Amino acid sequence: MVNAADPNAIRAVRAIIARAKRWDLFFALLGILSLMVGVLTFSVLFLDMAIQGVPRLDLEFFTSFPSRRAANAGILSAWVGTVLVMLVTALAAVPLGVAAGVYLEEYAPKNWITDIIEINISNLAGIPSIVYGLLALGLFVYYFGFGQSILSAGLTLALLILPVIIVATREAIRAIPQSIHEGSYACGATTWQTVRDHILPYSSAGILTGVIIGMARAIGETAPIITIGALTFIAFLPTAPFSGEPPAGLFDWIFAPFTVMPIQMFNWTSRPEAAFTVNAAAAGFVLVFMTLAMNGLAIYVRYRLRKNIKW
Amino acid sequence: MQIPTGTQPGVEGAVLKADVRELDFYYGAFHALKRVSMPIHDHMVTSLIGPSGCGKSTLLRCFNRMHDLYPGNRYAGGGIVLYPDDTNLLAPEVDPIEVRMRISMVFQKPNPFPKSIYENVAYSLRVRGMRNKNELDDRVESALKGAALWSEVSNRLKELGANLSGGQQQRLCIARALASDPEIILFDEPTSALDPIATASIEELIIELKEKVTILIVTHNMQQAARISDFTAYMYLGEMVEFGVTDQLFIKPQKKATEDYITGRFG
Amino acid sequence: MTASAVLPSRPVPSASLGRGVSDRLRKKASRHVKERIIEALLFSAAAFSVFVTVAIVYVLVKESWVFFETVPLSDFLFDTQWTPLFDDAHYGIMVLLSGTLTSSGVALLVAIPLGTVIAIYLSEFAGFKVREIAKPFLELLGGVPTIVYGYFALTFLTPLLQKIYPDLPGFNLLSAGLVMGIMIIPYVASLSEDAMRAVPMALREGSYAMGATRLQTALWVVTPAAISGIASAYILGISRAVGETMILAVAAGMQPNLTFNPTEPGATITSYIVQVALGDLPHGSIGYQTIFAAGLTLLLMTLAFNLLGYWLKKRFREVY
Numbered sequence: 001m002v003n004a005a006d007p008n009a010i011r012a013v014r015a016i017i018a019r020a021k022r023w024d025l026f027f028a029l030l031g032i033l034s035l036m037v038g039v040l041t042f043s044v045l046f047l048d049m050a051i052q053g054v055p056r057l058d059l060e061f062f063t064s065f066p067s068r069r070a071a072n073a074g075i076l077s078a079w080v081g082t083v084l085v086m087l088v089t090a091l092a093a094v095p096l097g098v099a100a101g102v103y104l105e106e107y108a109p110k111n112w113i114t115d116i117i118e119i120n121i122s123n124l125a126g127i128p129s130i131v132y133g134l135l136a137l138g139l140f141v142y143y144f145g146f147g148q149s150i151l152s153a154g155l156t157l158a159l160l161i162l163p164v165i166i167v168a169t170r171e172a173i174r175a176i177p178q179s180i181h182e183g184s185y186a187c188g189a190t191t192w193q194t195v196r197d198h199i200l201p202y203s204s205a206g207i208l209t210g211v212i213i214g215m216a217r218a219i220g221e222t223a224p225i226i227t228i229g230a231l232t233f234i235a236f237l238p239t240a241p242f243s244g245e246p247p248a249g250l251f252d253w254i255f256a257p258f259t260v261m262p263i264q265m266f267n268w269t270s271r272p273e274a275a276f277t278v279n280a281a282a283a284g285f286v287l288v289f290m291t292l293a294m295n296g297l298a299i300y301v302r303y304r305l306r307k308n309i310k311w
Numbered sequence: 312m313q314i315p316t317g318t319q320p321g322v323e324g325a326v327l328k329a330d331v332r333e334l335d336f337y338y339g340a341f342h343a344l345k346r347v348s349m350p351i352h353d354h355m356v357t358s359l360i361g362p363s364g365c366g367k368s369t370l371l372r373c374f375n376r377m378h379d380l381y382p383g384n385r386y387a388g389g390g391i392v393l394y395p396d397d398t399n400l401l402a403p404e405v406d407p408i409e410v411r412m413r414i415s416m417v418f419q420k421p422n423p424f425p426k427s428i429y430e431n432v433a434y435s436l437r438v439r440g441m442r443n444k445n446e447l448d449d450r451v452e453s454a455l456k457g458a459a460l461w462s463e464v465s466n467r468l469k470e471l472g473a474n475l476s477g478g479q480q481q482r483l484c485i486a487r488a489l490a491s492d493p494e495i496i497l498f499d500e501p502t503s504a505l506d507p508i509a510t511a512s513i514e515e516l517i518i519e520l521k522e523k524v525t526i527l528i529v530t531h532n533m534q535q536a537a538r539i540s541d542f543t544a545y546m547y548l549g550e551m552v553e554f555g556v557t558d559q560l561f562i563k564p565q566k567k568a569t570e571d572y573i574t575g576r577f578g
Numbered sequence: 579m580t581a582s583a584v585l586p587s588r589p590v591p592s593a594s595l596g597r598g599v600s601d602r603l604r605k606k607a608s609r610h611v612k613e614r615i616i617e618a619l620l621f622s623a624a625a626f627s628v629f630v631t632v633a634i635v636y637v638l639v640k641e642s643w644v645f646f647e648t649v650p651l652s653d654f655l656f657d658t659q660w661t662p663l664f665d666d667a668h669y670g671i672m673v674l675l676s677g678t679l680t681s682s683g684v685a686l687l688v689a690i691p692l693g694t695v696i697a698i699y700l701s702e703f704a705g706f707k708v709r710e711i712a713k714p715f716l717e718l719l720g721g722v723p724t725i726v727y728g729y730f731a732l733t734f735l736t737p738l739l740q741k742i743y744p745d746l747p748g749f750n751l752l753s754a755g756l757v758m759g760i761m762i763i764p765y766v767a768s769l770s771e772d773a774m775r776a777v778p779m780a781l782r783e784g785s786y787a788m789g790a791t792r793l794q795t796a797l798w799v800v801t802p803a804a805i806s807g808i809a810s811a812y813i814l815g816i817s818r819a820v821g822e823t824m825i826l827a828v829a830a831g832m833q834p835n836l837t838f839n840p841t842e843p844g845a846t847i848t849s850y851i852v853q854v855a856l857g858d859l860p861h862g863s864i865g866y867q868t869i870f871a872a873g874l875t876l877l878l879m880t881l882a883f884n885l886l887g888y889w890l891k892k893r894f895r896e897v898y
Contacts, residue, residue, distance in 0.1 A: 013409060013412060013439070014406075014409065016439055016440040017406060017408050017409055017412075017789075017791075019440070020408075020438075020440075020791045020793070020794060021408075021791060023791070023793050024791045024792050024793045027695075027698075027699070027703070027792075027793045027796075028699065028703050028792075030695055030699075031695055031696060031698065031699025031700075031703055031704070032699070034692045034695040034696045034699065035696055035699065035712060037692060037760070037763075038692075038696070038715070038716065038719050038760065038763055038764075039715070041719075041760050042715075042718070042719055042722070044734070045722070045726070045727075045730045045734070048730070048733075048734050049726070049729070049730075095623075096623050096626060097623075099619065099620045099623035099624070100620070100623040100624040100626065100627060102620055103617075103620035103621055103623060103624040104624055107617050107620055107621065108624070116628065117624050117625060117627060117628060119888070120627055120628050120631050121627050122884075122888075123631065123881070123884050124627055124630060124631060126814065126817050126880055126883070126884045126887075127634065127821075127877065127880060128817070128820070128821020128822075128823070128848065128876060128877075128880060129821065129823070130821065130823045130848050130851055130852070130873070130876070131634060131638075131821070131873055131876060131877050131880075132634075133851070133855070134634075134637065134638060134851070134869065134870060134873040135630075135633055135634045135637050135638075137637075137855075138637035138638075138640070138641060138870070139633055139637055142861055159630055162627065162630070163627070166624075166627070190609060190613050191613060191617070192612070192613050192616045192617075213721070216721055217721065219723070220721075220722070220723025220724065220725065220726070221723070222723070222724065222725045222823070222824045223724075223823035223824055223827075223848065223851075223852060226852050226855050226856060227851060227852070227855045227869075228855075229855055262723055262725040262824075265725050265726070265729065266725050266728075266824065266827075266828065269725070269728065269729050269732065269733075269828055270828065277733060280729055280733075281729070281733075284725070284726045284729050287723055287725070287726060288722060288723070288726055291721050291722065291723060292718060292721070292722075295717060295718050295721045296718075299714045299717070375787055377783060377786065377787065380782075380783070380786060382705070382706070408789050408790075408791060409789075411786065411787055411788065411789040412789035415787060415788065415789075416783075416787035418780060418783065418784060418787075420780060422778075422780040422781055422783070422784040423784075424781060424784065424785070424798075424799050424802075424803070425781075425799075425802050425803045426802065434785070434788055434790075434798065434799075435788035435789065437798075438788055438789050438790045438791075438794055439789070484784070487784075487788065488787075488788070491788070491789070
């Protein structure tokens, strides 16, 4: 088609290439622009919240209960509630998720039961969070009688992030080369010894990344917690261990009513007064800061992992 | 880039299509081609042989600037001059896309696009801005005929290219390369993934194709080089050890290293 | 003649000789039991996920069953009003569905084009450095709590849009949908990019060797090759949009409104559930059961999308 002897043909080809390259350039700009839409939105969102909310952030904001008067209101019950709910979530979701991941990678035979479990897990990851809220409302709150408590909320979020932890565990284990397995079995180790002495230690950073990402997601979840009926106005803290009415125990707090950060923010956002909007911005800033810090930590752990591990 | 003066044709009456002149090439810090020179004769089959890692594929991929796709690759001196217009293919101001439109390539493993047989062949024409349906139909048909595939696929042009057998897929890739009338077609070990029967048909095809186009082929198989090529170049450790008319190179190599390799004493 | 017949019989170790051997065997047996117990425990952890699914279906179906004993299915599907908490109660899910579809539609109009362009850009155009920065950033964008996005839609985007369309009400599906679209971009972009990066380099080289540009290679070779992965990224985006709750609860108002006009306020299936949960409905009342019927509708929708995605993956599994 390009006949070197014919300058017209070469010119025609060059014109076609030039046109195609203009489209290339146009698309590259479009790509950068699209990325910028994301960057810009996030920057505006973060700055807008920071400008409105940061002046409101003082020690009192963290040590005060919510109040009818916006200027006196704080997030004490909310952040304490968030910490306690996350504690329950982690205690329930991490062992369960890691165990399930280990089973699927190291033990599961290739049969229909394994197939069902695998399809089911990917399906669970696609179920909207509010549906988990409805499950918890029917099951934990009423059927098990846990009430609208920290326990119910923590377990709900645990179910929600279970697929995240299972998938992260499986990926971390899959990254370990087959030769490590074979080396361990060749030494006469059983499956469990291989898992305990090799698989879990070597995959722990990857699993940790998944756990942090899952927890960061759980911290911001609002809908399922509202659905189980968390209160939006809580002016007291859960009872400390052994301080309640006798017979007081270590875990009385898990049955206490509670609120969490995103619900506190939702409550303030839905009030018409501007002063409460400022509170919402301040709470939102704290919330975004927490999730960003956790995600950043996860990215860092993964980066270190990639850099340090050499098989 | 300063280009050293060129080679004379290796045989009487032959015309040069391209000339590799003292080419240096680096993968990052690795010096992969060391002052390589060789002529490429018009409408002839030239084959590159040598043990794996000798730089034969690297040299082949210089011809259509495939190295430009990856960061860290560097043409560090010398060049490849394409005749008759005396263009240095590796000059920075020469557009790699224009080079690839003139010099097409067939790969080691057949790599048909996930498209119909027809669209696979029409691709190289569409890239050149051809939109006319009749013209496309004609060109696709003649390319498939040229690749000796037309009789097998003329009634199933809409089927996926991946549904063909391995040998057919490779001939489809040849048709794809042929469709745009390139000046040179590069073959990178085109039969290494094929069975002996498919290999034989591809070899036959390559010999037929030199009527239309100049061919440069990398092969790991010395018998194949002897069977199909007019000229052969033996490379070792990034250097051009010996270049010559195929029969002479195999029967009476000038260098001891070449002799050791072709007699199987080494490599 | 069988093989065993020609083999000479071997002496069997006597019981007294085998003292040490049988000890070792016993230890092995106990080891075996421990292994089996651990395996059973790990299996039950994996099987627990199936229990969660069964429990979700059981709870939703059980409560919805009671609901449908009072409200005929035809009313639920075809009534054009949704007023379950009024004296004159109507239960037309269509009303909530219209809000869900409208807001999701707006969101997908943002997320699918932008997400796809970003995916193609990152996979085929951007250098290694850009990708290494952009990917974690997208993850961060996807990690922002949705309540914060809701706040942003209500207090920032809506006032901004009102400057352009002064008639836009303070609560509207448009603003919520746009922000929801931004939220979904990372899911679409990240999964589509993964699918494109999985396309083997040999196909790209084939295209470049024919003289194609980056864009031609991306649109004509890489995208068709990755189409099933891209489609399942879209489907994930759709099911995120349909299930998203807080952005809508905050920014779209919660009045049920049978409309496909995004500039109006409206309730979605999800924001209705939040609205009821915020109130004080007695356990077992018909109002309480409506949220389970609404939730079941939502579950069926997302399940249908998930199945579609699964089917697409099987049907168009990439053959390279």
